[in-house]
Each structure stands twice: as structure tokens, then as C-alpha cells.
Amino acid sequence: MTSIGPDLIALLPRLRRYAVALCRTADVADELVQTACERALAGVAGLRAELPFEAWMFRIVRNLWYDRLRRLRTRGKELDITARDDLVSVDGERHPERRLLLRRVLLAIDGLPEEQRELMLLVCVEDVSYRDAATTLGLPIGTVMSRLARARKRIADELGVESGRLL
């Protein structure tokens, strides 16, 4: 049996960041990551050569999250996604102008349509390639690229091109 334990432990910080960014709440994110790791361990057979281990794990976390969202919505419940934990905090940033900017970035990303937001998180934050993102999300690569380009332009529009000097 393939041992994925060491890879899983090494990936844990990034998995958790992805989960927190995706669902915006620390305890839900931790629970998602834990369940995803258990699924991965039980279903190593599902790991195929065409998808790198990390993209495979992102996919499991992502599918668990949307599965949960779907179930809640199906029952007429909505998670209050505006109630973001302080976990995604920019307070460690000393420069006040930059801190303000990073806060605006977080808001702008939150304001994206969900299918654009999840691509931003995968490709721009987690550095997943277009191809792996397409496999992870089950989308054609052309769709991945057009959504991603739209999302990035919109973020830049909202921030103003001048803000680049602060990043």
C-alpha cells in the first residue's frame, strides 16, 4: 500500500490555508482538513498519475466543502459567509497603508463569484497549474483560463493599478 502519510503531514499547512480561505471559518476548515485526510488515507486507490498529490488533496477538501454547502442550501440553510473569522488576518502587517490594501484585497476576493474565487485560491494562492486546476475542478482548461483572467482583472480594477507599488 502506498504510504502518503509523510506527504500529508508536509502538505498540512497549505491544505489548512486552502480550507480556511475556502470556507472562511477556522473550526470548519480544521474539520474539513481532517475529514479530507481520512478520505485520502482510505482511498489512496483514487490517486492517479495525472493529478499531483497536492492537487488531489485540494480536490478532496474542495469537494467536501461544496458537498456540505449543497446540503445546507438544499435544506434552505445558508452559512453566514460574511462572518469571517479573524483567522485571515492582516494585522501582522506593520505598514498601515499596506494593511488597508490587503484588507481590500480580501474583500475583493470574497466578492468574486464563487467559481472565480475558488480558481484564484487554487492558482494564485496555491500555485496550482492551469491544467491541474482544470482536473481538480473537473473543468475544461479554457474555462479555467477565462474565469481566472476575468477574476484577476476585476481584482486589479477594484484595487486600482497604482496599488501595485504597495504589494
Added chain:
Amino acid sequence: MTIDDETLMAFADGELPEPRFSEVAAAVETDEALAARLHALVLGKDAAKAAYGPLLAQPVPARLRRSVEAAIRANERPARRVWSPRSFQLAAAAAIAVVVAAPAGYLLGSSSAPGSIAVAGMAAPAALVAALESVPSGGEAALTGDTTMVAIATFADGAGILCREVELLGPAAASVVVACRDGDGWGVRLAVAIPSADGFYLPAGGLDAAGAYLSAINAGPPLSPEAERAALPGISAP
């Protein structure tokens, strides 16, 4: 030469192959408007990275780390080595496929007699088949016997067979069901009781079993609404 945003973005991300890469590089040198568009696409990425980067500096909570380590120990014991991934997969699928609980009584087409047992692998009753063919994920349909079917997701299993995960909600009980295309009809592959349908979070039992089963059959990601409509022509456009 017109260069669209996708090409420009691929250039910025180093994902554009030659000779296109060099062509775009040369064009950006001389075309100010193009350079401005490139700048916006780069800014969009840099901003996302900068905003979420600090999150990585946070240590993984000790509790999460411990429970993942425990799961690894439990799953990767040396004794397991006699099971190849393949046999593990088959064993998991077989073990779960026969476990079907009482509230799936609807599946027997009977008057949902309490304690009745449906066997996975059976053909789905007609009303359920009609709903499987026509209800988009997120939607629901009333079946016979006060039972409502809620469509959760549509996906392909590891062999490319179209499957749907649905929940059957009765007045007293509920079950989660995985049904897959079986020739012209549908076969019920899994039905597991879920204790209550009106809680905010569903009790984990039934869902864990369904999740383990989906892992075992290498279930693909849920289809998008468009892909679902393409796979199931019975679903009408929104």
C-alpha cells in the same frame, strides 16, 4: 497581432509555450495598452498571494495535527500491507454495498414497512428512476409514499459510469442513496440510513459511509449544472 487576456495571463504565469511566449514578450515591449493589461493581470495574482500569504505562517493547530497523525497511524499500519490498494478498494465497496438500513424501505416499493431491508444492486423503483432522470442537483421531487427525493450531486465513478447521490426523506426517517446508470435504467448501489433530516448538520454516520463508498468507487467531482444537463437530458434548462 491581437492578444487576448487568457494568452496574456498565461504569459505572465509562465504557462505560455514558445514561440507564442517570445511573440507576446516582444509585443508587450512596444504596446503600452498591452503592457497595462498585463500589469493588471499580474497585480490580480500578486494581490491574492499577498493577502493570503500570512495565513501560511500560522502553525497548524496541534489538535488537527494530532488527529491527522492518528489517522495515518491507523491507516498505514504494517499489517495493512497485505492489502493492495486495489483489493482494499474492492473490499470497501463490497462491504458497504450490502449494508442497507431500514429507512430505505421505500426502495422495496412496499409500504415502507419498518425494518425492511433493501439490497443494494437492485433496480430503482419507477418513481425514483423518473426523479433521477429529471431533477437537477439541489432540486427535489415528491415520490410515492410521502417520500421526497433531494438530488445532491451527479458524478462519474472510476469506470466512467454516471451516478447520482440523492437523499430520500420520509416523514420518520431518511436515507442517502447512490444510484448509477445500469443499462437503460438505474441500479441502487448504496442506501444508508441517516437518523434525522431536519437537523442543521446531519449526523455523520450515514454520510461517512456514503463518503467512504464514493472514495471506494473513485467518484469524480460533482458535475457542473451544465454538464449535468448534458448527461441527463431529462433535466430542463433553468
